[in-house]
Each structure stands twice: as structure tokens, then as C-alpha cells.
Amino acid sequence: MHDAFDYAKQKWDNSHKVQDFKVGDLVLVSTLNSNNIKVPNKLKDSYVGPFIYFFLTFDKQFFPLRNPAPLTVPPVEQSEEKRIKKFIKERILRGKNQREYLVRYRNPVHEDEWLAESEIPALDKLLRRFRPERRPQA
Template identity: 65%
Template sequence: MIQTLEDMIRRFCAYGLQFKDSDGFTHDLCTLIPSLELTYKTSVHFSTGQTPDIFKIMLEKVKHHAKKSMNDAFNYSKHRWDKSHKVPDFKVADLVLVSTLNFNNIKGPKKLKDSYVRTFVIVALHGINAGQVELSAEKEFLPLRNPTPLTVPPVEQNEDRKIKKFIKKWRLRGKN
């Protein structure tokens, strides 16, 4: 489009600052520039197949549609996240289990890995979804990010529950 515009202006200015048309009227460039502009705006361009004004209107419609689609997608994702997300209620000094799902340094088949390692104490909270847990007696710390999917509070089992679980397994195996 720029090359077409340059070519039109170059040919238009080739006549000089003033020229006479076939009827004998004298014209200067300033009076004819609006007609050049109208000619340019109403000519169909080869690259787009449309006139520049129609192409501009089409681009504005496409831009509006793209913005609307992006806003709809954002609102849908936000609604789904808000519906399923639960803000963690962990506090400092709570006992939590840390998931081994994202630990790549544990060797062996993934099926045989424990889902959670032992319980840890939360030492500090850094925002809503991040905290620090104490690893060992040497006071090494492990950064804990997004504790909602990674940590769960430990379930304490008393002796009665362990015995009932053992009896249930025993009966399922058929050994009364």
C-alpha cells in the first residue's frame, strides 16, 4: 500500500506545480490533492482485495471480536478457578505432609514412590500459597509453594482404627 501511494504521488507531481488539463483550465497540486486522496481510498488494492477504508473497518471489527473473545476466555477461566479453588488455611506451626509428586530426585519407579513424605512443621508463611517447612534438626528449610495441592494435614490414627483396618483386610482375604 505504501508503494502504491508513493507511485501515485510521484506520477501526480510529474506534471509540475501547475498544469493545464484538456479543457484548458490551470490547476495546481493543492487543489487536486483531495481528488488524489479520494482516488486512492476508493481503489481496490491487489494485496488485500479491498479498498483501504473498507479494510480499516474490517480490521476494527476483527480487533473488537478478538478483544471480546479474550475477555470471555479470561472470565470463563477465572470463574472455573474461583469455583474450584480453596484458599489454604495453614498457619505457622501446623503439621503438614509434603507431596513427592514434583520431586524428580527420588529414584525408582513412580508407582512405588510414596505419595507423601513424613510430617513437617510450617516455619513461615510467605503469602497465601507459599510457606517454609523445617526439614531436619539442623534447621534446613524447604521452600513450599502453593500448599493447596501439595500439602495435606496429617491424619492421626489411633490403635482402634489400626486394628479395625487390619481386621477388615484379614476378612477380605478370606481368613476368618
């Protein structure tokens, strides 16, 4: 009986090593047995973190963690803002006395979209270019 117990203990000790963490170490935590992450297992990360190990305990299975300082996202530059290149079409909304213009942007990434007159900056300047283009050529 003692031989079987010693054999089982030796097998368990070989596969389970005690981790020695120092205060300030960054650690990853396994999500294998956590049920609070509401995504399919296929999409769930195997480990989450890194967390900061900040407190020593006598129990090797329990260790308190703290999130590191959150990362700040730098502000987006305004140079990437949509700038209107030209008007393509105009329409009047039914039941309302309001015009909308189909607008093409300078940046090729953006698609054409309908904008109301109130949403277009520098409307007069763009209209001066648009209206002569619509006149029939004689």
C-alpha cells in the first residue's frame, strides 16, 4: 500500500511544480476553469493578463494579483477627417423643404453619402462649383 502511495505521490510531484513568484513579477492566469468569460471556448483566450504579483502569502495555491496601469489611447489626429471633394447629385426630400446632396470625399477610403445642407461645411463654395456643371452645354 505504501509503495502505491509513494508511486502516486512521485507522479503527482513530477507534473505539479510549485511556482516561486517574487513581488512585482508579471504573471499570466489560465482561463481553463473560469466560467465567467461568456464566449465560446474556441474563441476564449488560454491565458489572460499580465497581472502584477504584489503580495506574498503562505499558501502557494493562492496569490493576489493586481491589474497594471491601463494603457491610454492617443487621440486621433483630425487630418484624417472626411473632406468633401465635390457634389454628385442633389435631391429634395418629400414632405420637407430640405435639400440633400450626394457627396464624394477626397479620401478614397470613404464612400459617397447623402448629406443635408445643414451638415455640409462651406456649402456656398461647393455649390458654386456644382451648379455650373449641371447646366446643359449649348
